[in-house]
Amino acid sequence: MNDDIHALSGAYAVDALDPEERVHFERHLHGCVACQEEVASLRATAAELAGLAETAPPPALRDAIMRQIPTIRPLPPARAETANQPTGSPPADRAATASTRARPTQPRRRSRLLAAVAAALLVIGGLAVWRAVDTTRPPTVAQQVLDAPDAARVAHILPDGATATIVRSKDVGRAVLVTSQLPPAPPGKVYQLWLQDPAGSLHPAGLLTGSGDQVFVLTADASDAAGAGITVEPAGGSPQPTSQPLALFTFT
Amino acid sequence: MEPVSRFFAARTPGTPSGESAMGRDLATLLRRSAAGDEGAFAQLYDAVAPRVFGLVRRVVRDRAQSEEVTQEAFLEVWRSASRFDASRGSALSWILMIAHRKAVDRVRSAEAARGREEHYGATSGEVEHDSTAEQVSLRLDAQRVHRALANLTKAQRNALELAYLGGYTHTEIAALLDLPLGTAKTRIRDGLIWLRDTLGVTS
Numbered sequence: 180m181n182d183d184i185h186a187l188s189g190a191y192a193v194d195a196l197d198p199e200e201r202v203h204f205e206r207h208l209h210g211c212v213a214c215q216e217e218v219a220s221l222r223a224t225a226a227e228l229a230g231l232a233e234t235a236p237p238p239a240l241r242d243a244i245m246r247q248i249p250t251i252r253p254l255p256p257a258r259a260e261t262a263n264q265p266t267g268s269p270p271a272d273r274a275a276t277a278s279t280r281a282r283p284t285q286p287r288r289r290s291r292l293l294a295a296v297a298a299a300l301l302v303i304g305g306l307a308v309w310r311a312v313d314t315t316r317p318p319t320v321a322q323q324v325l326d327a328p329d330a331a332r333v334a335h336i337l338p339d340g341a342t343a344t345i346v347r348s349k350d351v352g353r354a355v356l357v358t359s360q361l362p363p364a365p366p367g368k369v370y371q372l373w374l375q376d377p378a379g380s381l382h383p384a385g386l387l388t389g390s391g392d393q394v395f396v397l398t399a400d401a402s403d404a405a406g407a408g409i410t411v412e413p414a415g416g417s418p419q420p421t422s423q424p425l426a427l428f429t430f431t
Numbered sequence: 432m433e434p435v436s437r438f439f440a441a442r443t444p445g446t447p448s449g450e451s452a453m454g455r456d457l458a459t460l461l462r463r464s465a466a467g468d469e470g471a472f473a474q475l476y477d478a479v480a481p482r483v484f485g486l487v488r489r490v491v492r493d494r495a496q497s498e499e500v501t502q503e504a505f506l507e508v509w510r511s512a513s514r515f516d517a518s519r520g521s522a523l524s525w526i527l528m529i530a531h532r533k534a535v536d537r538v539r540s541a542e543a544a545r546g547r548e549e550h551y552g553a554t555s556g557e558v559e560h561d562s563t564a565e566q567v568s569l570r571l572d573a574q575r576v577h578r579a580l581a582n583l584t585k586a587q588r589n590a591l592e593l594a595y596l597g598g599y600t601h602t603e604i605a606a607l608l609d610l611p612l613g614t615a616k617t618r619i620r621d622g623l624i625w626l627r628d629t630l631g632v633t634s
Contacts, residue, residue: 186613189620190601194535195594196616197602219520221620224627225531225595226524227576233481234488240498241480245473247502248509253465256513359540391499392540 188214192221320396324348324355333407335426337361345397345407345428354401355394356387356409363390364411371416372397373424375406386416406430457522458515465513472509479523480505483530489596490534500537504530535598579629587622590615 187204190196196204208214324330327348334344341361347354356372364370369388373381374397384407385398397407408424410417457478463471484501491497507529515525580588593604594615601616608615626632 186616186620189623190594190616192623193591193595193619194532195599195601195604195619197600215519219524220627220632221623222528223520223524224623224630224632226521226527227626227630227632228580228591228595229482229486229527229531231573231576232485232489234485235481236484236498236501240484240502241473241476244476244502244505245469247506248469248472251506251510253467253509254511254513256465391496392537 185211185214185217188217189221192218193225320351320353321355321394323351324353324396327351331430333428333430335428337425343409343426347401347404347407347430349402352400352402354384354397354404354407356397356407358387358391358393358395361390361393364388367414368411369414369416370425371410371412371420373408373410373420374399374401374404375408375427377403377405379405381408381420383416383418386412404430457526458517461508461512461515461522461525464509465515472512475508476505479526482523483526486527487530487534490531490598491537496537497534500533501530504533507533531595538598575630576626579626582629583622583625584618587618587625590618591622594619 184204184207187196187200191201191204191208204214208218324346327350329350330346330348332344332346334342336342342359343361344357345354346357354374361370364387369386371386372384372395374384375381382399384401385395387393387395387409401407406427406429408420408427410420410422410424412421457475460471460475460478464475480501483504484497487500487504488494488497491500504526508526511529515522583591589608590601590604593599593607594601597604599607601619602612604610604615604619605612
């Protein structure tokens, strides 16, 4: 067993473990100094490979990053508890990893969705998302919803192959939109989320300005909602939908 | 099958890099960034961005998405700079780890949405190169790295390339190369250890 688990160090160092194995190995890594050292050295080796082909990013990327960092608060140094974590990963990343990517007992599909969620969570400049991800230990609202035993999901495929999935948990009282490959809204427009009350009326539930793979916690209480919708609205949003919904989700 | 071998192949001569001095500087810049020093972060960015972007580009392939992932990675570096622990590896290695993980997450989540099987075919071609914008440079030690790579067995090299640059899991690699389960992870580890020992890499 020990031999087996040691053999995972190389694949772990290059992020090539399956989610379940990864959790398993990280648990082991926590207490195995030999593996910690090996992983560190193998990561350093992989870093050598990354040096073989450098590609200058476009200058606009630097500008975009430097514009955004003032809006992001650097984490304080890790406390003793997190300082003990095994090699390498930043605790925030690890937290996302531990709680989303790897779940030995869950079906794999769920792991994948959660991996997508983790990736998206860490990505997007959207305020709601940063807020959600900023708490490293307690699960984010998005994770609470996705992990909730009563979570129900409704998926839509949008034009262009984008997908939009709404996951709602009555217990948590929230709904989360997970998109994949969502095209940007037209210039001057935003995506607006809606929650539908049992009488059928739509109520604003937040604006989504990003595109691509997003995780968005709808901003209104979703415990009694009968459904949700997405429309394209003028920047700033609308009190009521002004366009045909891209997708309507009916909760059952 | 050598989907990303161009990454390890064509080379041009380059310039010395002063690797270890740079390593110390990077760690210092990270520490200053952790305290909110945006100027230090800008310097850090300038020092490592070509390497980060180059790696992300190899994994993600699509240029626009590579830029997004690179941005995410740097924002994450900024946010969690205080969590960098110099006793556990170099600053560069830490930054590349974050970038690599994000790149891999991106390609895997895209696949999860799309259905993996059909995607294998689409990604097993060569990396699409954008020759106008791309500048491949070579570090002093690159030839050394190439020599070391050349001495891996082809099987190890394939497995390592598919893992690190292809973003595949060892299970997927085993399926792609028609290997018994467990073989790919051994090849990846053996290959990395061999490279490490040949190159004298210390974490």
